[in-house]
Amino acid sequence: MPLVPADPSSYANVSAFVTRHLVLDLIANFDTKTLSGTAELQFDRRDTSATEVVLDTRDLTIQHAEAAMGTGAWVPTTFILDAATPAFGRALRITMPPGADRVRVTYLTSPAARGLQWLTAAQTAGKAQPFLFTQAQAIQARSFIPLQDLPGVRATYEATIRTPKALVAVMAAEMTPGQAGSGVFTFKMPQAIPSYLIALAIGDLTFTPMSGRTGIWAEPSVVAPAAREFEDTEKMIAATEALYGPYRWGRYDLLVLPPSFPFGGMENPRLTFATPTVIAGDKSLVSLVAHELAHSWSGNLVTNATWSDFWLNEGFTTYLERRIIEAVYGKARADMEAMIGVRDLDESRKTIEVARDKTLLPDMSGRDPDDAYSSVPYEQGALFVRFLEQQYGRQAFDAFLRRWFDSHAFQSATTDQFLAFLRAELMDRQPGLVTDAQVQEWLTSEHVPSFAVLPASDAFVKVEQARDAWMAGGPVATLASASNAWSAQEWIHFVDTLARTLTPLQMRALDTQFGFTTSGNSEIAHAWFRLAIATRYQAAYAAMEEYMVRIGRRKLIVPLYRDLASTAQGKVIAQRIFAKAREGYHPLAVTSIADVLK
Ligand code: BES
Ligand code: ZN
Helix, strand or coil, X not given: CCCCCCCCCCCCCCCCEEEXXXXXXXXXXXXXXXXXXXXXXXXXXXXXXXXXXXXXXXXCXXXXXXXXXXXXXXXXXXXXXXXXXXXXXXXXXXXCCCCCCEEEEEEECCXXXXXXXXXXXXXXXXXXXXXXXXXXXXXXXXXXXCECCCCCCEEEEEEEEECXXXXXXXXXXXXXXXXXXXXXXXXXXXXXXXXXXXXXXXXXXXXXXXXXXXXXXXXHHXXXXXXXXXXXXXXXXXXXXXXXXXXXCCCEEEEECXXXXXXXXXXXXXXXXXCHHHCCCCCCCXXXXXXXXXXXXXXXXXXXXXXXXXXXXXXXXXXXHHHHHHHHHCHHHHHHHHHHHHHHHHHHHHHCCCHHHHCCCCCCCCCCHHHHCCCXXXXXXXXXXHHHHHHHCHHHHXXXXXXXXXXXXXXXXXXXXXXXXXXXXXXXXXXXXXXHHHHHHHHHCCCCCCCCCCCCCHHHHHHHHHHHHHHCCCCHHHHHHHCCCCCHHHHHHHHHCCCCCCCHHHHHHHHHHHCHHHCCXXXXXXXXHHHHXXXXXXXXXXXXXXXXXXXXXXXXXXXXXXXXXXXXXXXXXXXXXXXXXXXXXXXXXXXXXXXXXX
């Protein structure tokens, strides 16, 4: 049995008990905004003398605890809840009789659970039924299940979810067909997964297939546009399999959530959870699907052992994402996205307060991993992987990555384990191409190393020429004809790199010509609103407010709040918008925005 690495984000006593299987039986009550029922945990007991098992909880009401040994009968047992800590919640200590290796906890969630968002009917597309979704990563599973909440532990699970009859429950697991309308839904996850990949959603959900193994779950009005937007999903899977080996999770479906979903996407196994804000109508933002799909290898198959190793999940996935985009949409698009990523990295490093959070190895002790979240693990991580690819050559490096995934499949891995593998498989065999000092610099530098292989794109050179000609006083009509065939990525680059000193008159000229304020592309609109704030282009503010109230995806709205809050006048506007929007936001978004406005 592999040792579970020490994890500062969890109270679990994993040297004594390690979860192997979980059985959930929960009722979703939309009137009280609670999940209630039982969680049974089956352990691998590693310490025969241990007298208690410690679970993670957050805002849970614990009603009973029972213990059992093997297939023996349940017997009531005692438990205590430690005092709550703001970062990690409350340790639940359950007394374990000698030999006991199972517990069953009867419990109730809080309406304010950080891993749940309960939406009213008005907050959904159909306006007729309420909606619930979970978001467990990084350490929110404990707010809806008492468990060992750390990525170094993997368990299989089965679940029974009881809902109002008009609603449908889905989980990131094998779903039993034909249960719609019954109010009882059963699921099974036969592959061992870390707790942060447990996911549930309940609402007026329907399904439409895209290919034999892919499809869309969403509210009825969203299913068809989503299936069109994401129709290349099967091609993406085939491309990833050709590079890194078979997709090992059976189906790959997407659940399109209401716009309050606080992330772009979440790689829940078999069922990626996705924001509707990437449905642009032209597939321009589908790299999100490539990204979440890529996690089926980097993340779900080989999992970061602790949240300090987060770059192993996100850096590799961002690299894989761009390889998938290159395979399906061509190198030009992949390069443009990689360049946008490098700019995000530079930009994001400016707002990071804790120096080590600017590196690939942040210090997680005593902190909610969410507090260290930034583009650094994604983009510095991807640049590191890209550098390795460049040094060893694509063919050798692809084969290396495939071996990494195969040899660590269904395991959690630390940064040190990756480095040992890299040394044994590449560095020692082809000495001189990558040095230890370079590897250390990638991991510990607060900057992109000078020897990085940065992406470049002539598409952006053309954008910059057209931009500069217009900024130097050239006619907007010339800009219009130059930009006539630009993709969303080129537009994003254009808006992002416009001088923050444009006058409202210049802003209006652009807006009149290109309609940025009413752009249906959520990323272009986001870039434009940031520029509008910087240039005090008030004509965009009403649309921006509507956007900030409608959308809860942190990446799209937090920078707008931050930009507004950088001036006294703007801060008043931000506070007013937040007061109005807050009720519709996910608890995680509320925390992030409150932090920016404090
Ligand atoms: N796993 C992440 C989302 C996440 C990270 C949730 C950490 C909670 C804690 C997911 O794969 C992700 O990275 N999503 C990105 C989209 C992607 C295209 C960069 C997002 O949500 O913006
Ligand atoms: Zn990711």
